[in-house]
Amino acid sequence: MAAGAASGGSATTDTYKEARTWLLLPAWVTLCILILAPVLMMLVYSFLTKEFRGGVIWEFSLAAYDQFFFDRGLFGDDPPKIEWTYIAIFWRSIWQAGAATLLSLVIGFPTAYFIATRAENMRPVWVFLITIPYWVNLLIRTVSMKFLLRDQGPLNDFLINIGLIDSPLHIVNTNFAVQLGLFYSYLPFMVLPIYAAVERYNFNLSEAAADLYASKWTTLRRILLPAVKPGVIAGCILVFVPSMGSFLAPDLLGGAKNFMIGSLIEEQFKGNAGNWPFGAAASMILLTMVLIILMIFARQQAKAEKSGG
């Protein structure tokens, strides 16, 4: 740019700037339409008044947030108490998403490692195999999972047949079923970034560690994991965030008792019984929570990096 300015005056620089503006335009438009606009709409809706039978009245109101955090009794004139119902649902969502992330990590890391250590021409084949189930619609996969796990399903039949259990395990409609469903829904999001990181890993470092008397476990913990940490973090975020807001797995596999925040929000926009401002408010709170969790995570990461860990 400096050379252009020196030789051809400001014309070259201007042309360059103009070209850059035009070339970046599609990206900006996409970002605005797909990310910024929906979030702003949601923010606005969360401060509006609800219309019975769905929809909103364009009148400012804090009722949605009030309903989320405070209990003012049946007629709304009791002194406000903290409303625990929704906070509990939130807490359960974090917990379930966390468990699903952990499960994905425990299964996904060895899987990614396995793929990354195959012969170079076989790696794309394994990645392809991992993604095949995800060509089927999520709804169908989740329903199939329910079928597999139910009391008279193939899993229980198999376990009874080989004599491991006498009576069917009740898996459907438990927290565990939801975790299993979320794990299965988002596993590739864990596997792929870790795979990419392990593939870039210099296996000479593992050899060097073994050469310096480190056991396999120590090598994994002290050398491999720190090297592929960015991939692991990316995988955890990519599984945790959509799990938090998921509603298919909790609805189909968890039943009414294992309600998650995603289902709560979905309910508010379904049919005539919904409450749009309340759904929008819950979405905003979810978004804020996720951002806070990510920021805490990022800050600790930076701290660990600084202390030379």
Added chain:
Amino acid sequence: MLREAHLSDKENIAIDVRDAVKRYGDFTALKKISLSIMDNEFFTLLGPSGCGKTTLLRMIAGFEDVTEGAIFLYGDEIENLPPNKRPVNTVFQNYALFPHMTILDNVAFGLEMRGASKADARTKAGEMLELVQLSQFSARKPSQLSGGQQQRVALARALAPQPKVLLLDEPLSALDLKLRKAMQLELKHLQRETGITFIFVTHDQEEALTMSDRIAVMSAGEMQQLGSPTDIYERPHNMFVADFIGETNLLEVSVDGIADGRATCHLGGGHELTCNAVDGIGVGSKVHMSIRPERLYMSAEPTASEGLHGRVKDNIFVGTDITTIVQLDEGPDFVVRTSNSDRGNKRIFEPGTEMFVNMERGAARLLAD
């Protein structure tokens, strides 16, 4: 197949490789190699890329398993031990420093793994860094160091746990010439100082000659010759060694007669030379002869009965030497090297001049194959 290790062997032989074979599927990387590396020796595995030298080193380190044969370390059979159970350490070609650890922690790693407390390991690692003159960099990360500095950290890290044998896999190949020369001397010095047996892998014959007590020249998975630098330079066993080590005139000759341990050889174009006879090369054999260019000199008149008449084609100035290319009458080309410091005693002729090429006694060697 395995003979008992004698007590004296146990002390004197650091690494004993016995009939080691390495196969990858149908490909044989090492064909039955046997060699003994002595205690406190600077031993070099030398050969072109793909000759199996790195494979052999990695088998000693434990990164490759041994298809057949055995490896002993001071009398203990080690070929089935994993790398972390072998008291040998490696300096890797690309250094393989742990990027997320400081220099000090890199060097302390092996000590810690051997059970030293973190504090002790760091103290000792600090001493090692002093030895390689990098103390002031101990808090830095490897990426903040130059190639030569990383090289010295890799060396300090491998030496810190006091291995019985240090393995070096082309450690200097990434350095520029000047730094490489300095490191060659430093490595040699470190080996003397620590008394640790070094096994050094390189494809650079000059490096091998400079540093080694003994050299094993390898090619195509086989050992071609084992000996001191002087041995393999002055008395190459075969054509590969003569050609790979240094520069030489390789001539096709036929042996015309043998008398009193001297063979008379015909070079073509009516030229004849005599040299020491070699067992197994009889009258009538067509073999190769090797003559080092620095052991030839030129004169205007024949100085001995064996002066070969020819014409100077070209003189090439290469700093310390002048290389002269001579075309013998109806015979092969010869390369003659004259040291610049020797110009007072030896003559240089202008291109086109007719002259005689003479040979120092014992300079020509017949090669078996």
